[in-house]
Every structure is written in structure tokens, then in C-alpha cells.
Amino acid sequence: MATQPSPRPVREDPVRVDSRHYTVEMENEKIRIVRVRYDPHEKSVMHGHPACVAIMLTAGRMRFTYPDGSAEDIDATPGQVMHNPALDHLPENIGDRPFEAILVELKG
Numbered sequence: 001m002a003t004q005p006s007p008r009p010v011r012e013d014p015v016r017v018d019s020r021h022y023t024v025e026m027e028n029e030k031i032r033i034v035r036v037r038y039d040p041h042e043k044s045v046m047h048g049h050p051a052c053v054a055i056m057l058t059a060g061r062m063r064f065t066y067p068d069g070s071a072e073d074i075d076a077t078p079g080q081v082m083h084n085p086a087l088d089h090l091p092e093n094i095g096d097r098p099f100e101a102i103l104v105e106l107k108g
């Protein structure tokens with residue numbers, strides 16, 4: 001997850017619309033921890049996240065397509081940490097290896 005052209009309100013909850021790739025590890029009134037897992041060349045559906053911190057667990061090459069049709073490729077490294085504003089996107093693992101990350105979604 002990186003820089004969407006402009007922050008937008010969250011659309012669809014990824015855990016609800018794509019439970020194959022997104023699972024809740026823990027949730028309370030302040031944060032939700034979501035595990036993200038994609039096999040090689042798997043693609044999600046358009047969904048949104050509130051402002052969050054992403055911790056990359058594996059190396060990977062991801063493509064994020066935004067609602068306006070623009071796309072951005074991200075090269076992730078294990079241990080890399082990224083902060084992202086609220087955004088909507090459609091992720092795709094364009095690499096040849098499984099990709100895994102932890103999202104710490106911020107509430108309120």
C-alpha cells in the first residue's frame with residue numbers, strides 16, 4: 001500500500017469482501033490487526049482501508065489499482081514498514097512467490 005492519488009472514504013471492508021486474503025488477528029476499540037496473504041499472481045477485489053500501518057513479513061511485488069484506474073507497483077521487503085492514509089484499491093500479487101503482511105488499521 002502506498003500513495004493513492006487522493007484519500008477517499010473506505011468502500012468495502014476487505015475482510016468481508018475478500019476473506020480468502022484478509023483475516024482479523026485482533027481487534028479492539030482503537031485498532032484492528034489484519035493478516036494479508038496472497039499466493040503468486042492472485043488478485044483481490046476493490047476494497048478500502050482506514051489509515052493504517054503495514055508491516056511486510058515477506059518480500060513481494062504488488063500492484064495496487066485505484067478507483068480512478070491508475071496503478072502503482074510496490075516492491076516490498078521483509079520488515080519494511082509503511083504508513084498509509086485511508087485508501088481504496090485493488091491489490092494483486094504480480095510476483096512469483098507468496099506475499100504476507102500485517103496491517104494495523106487505525107480507528108477513529
